[in-house]
Amino acid sequence: MIQAIRLSFRTRRAPLRFRLLTTAASLSAPALVIAIVAVLFQEAAPAVTRFGALFIVARSWNPVTLDFGALPFIYGTLVTSALALAIALPIGIAVAVVLAEPGAQRIRGVAGTGVELLAAIPSVVFGIWALYVLAPLVYTHVELPVAQRLGFIGIFSGQPRQTSLFTASLVLAVMILPTLSAISRDVLRAVPKGLRESAVALGATWWETSWKVVLPAARAGIFGATVLALGRALGETIAVTMVIGNRPDISPSIFAPAYTLASVIANEFTEATGQVYPAALVELGLVLILLTFAVNILALLLVRRSVELPR
């Protein structure tokens, strides 16, 4: 009897082609991650061997003399992303608090749908909007007045420009807002109900419950959401390319044009000739992808610890 059952289990194994197919499909994602890094590394080899580790800290970018350094782009990428996070963080958390709140169904519906649609708008549409609508507005109403009054402070110094670090950061802030609020909402929802209820039962107001009980309990997860949003900001290409001004400079002013890793690739790769120039651009891509992978993995570990993601 037992033998018959065992036998039937053995014959009930999935056919070989089924198992091959599912294994191959499952391997696709991990294989791609490895392949992308490997392929980019190989393609960047001429630049890697020529510039070595100095590539990361060199400031020049000159296709004529074949002098390439990544520092202005790393600077632009990090500064725009950090500024965007600083702008988006309070708003994103406020949205998440509203969305995670029990009750207030109608507001939640509107805010939730709105933020989700924001995530669905293509990057290039943000780009064209930022270029023709946001940049002029920001220039006349923020950059000019601030530069006139506070121009003596380094970060506001110099002649402001429509396409600048600051404009790019604003667009980025809008674009990472959905990531930030959606994940923070999930994290806040995962906070045990009992915590919130005990606080309310002790007579805490809504604010005291949210600020002193729920948010601290969700701290790690919200930090994770922030880091995930940072990962998105680092890799964002098109919208930033359209409004950052595309100048490989390290200027102390946030109203000055700059350049990011992603946008220099987008702008120059199709025109890069020779061997070293395209390789240097690919190496920038490699720096970018390794940076985002590291940031993403850190974020995932943080978020996963505080939310049981769907199996």
Place this chain on the structure above:
Amino acid sequence: MNRVRNVRRRFMNSLALAVVYTLTAIALIPLALVLWYTAVKGWPAASHLEFYVNVERPVGIPGAGVAHAIVGSAVMVGLASLISIPVGVISGVNLVEFGGRFARVVRLAADVLVGAPSIAIGLFAYVLFVAPFHHFSGVAGALALAVLMLPVVIRTTEGAVALIPASLRESGLALGLPRWRVALQLVLPAAAPGVITGALLAIARAAGETAPLLFTGFGNRFWNVDPTQPMSALPLIVFHDALTPYPALQEQAWGAALVLVAAMLVVNLASRWAVRRQVRLAGQL
């Protein structure tokens, strides 16, 4: 004393509520502005029928359109879907039904891939599918888009399949079906609406991507349905034309942006509705 403190607490509470709701309202302003300006600035171009049947024309000649870009987008996204959706769905179902030790690696890889910068994926596709053939092509664009869609399909499929209650699987097993048949013939059909929704969202995301197409599909000013040749796409039109100094081309860029946004809105609102329905149905199973 106590009363004063309570008044202060109540005041703080109202203040905080006001701040939180104000910030939430601020979060919705960009969405409204983007939709409004795209509609207003895109309408002059997008309201003409020629916009959808003609191809680009030299600046100054009226009657230009983006038909070639619509077709290019459709061909490249279609090809990308043919590759990424089957692979992604199989991988997603496999994650839930036959998880195993390996599942964590697959999940992590998919999550990391979702976050990979699309420009880097464009570079990857360029090296593999453009450089060896010495010319840009729609196929290369489609493959780049497929890499982008794959992790989205995997994760949404996984989410949809995980919603299917265990009782459905158990009833199948109790009837003597082997596990692979349960997965294939019971779970997957039950999860189909969710899986299709996820696939649609992935398609929408791919249709709006510009960066991976810059050096794969590349763009083409002429009518072309042959995916072995360079192909245009709506996002490419928006990107290139928006950065030109010609008002006519800028108008065309806004028109293409409006078409893109309209398509996104339809797909997303429809899928939201479908997801809600799926969750309700799964609850009844």
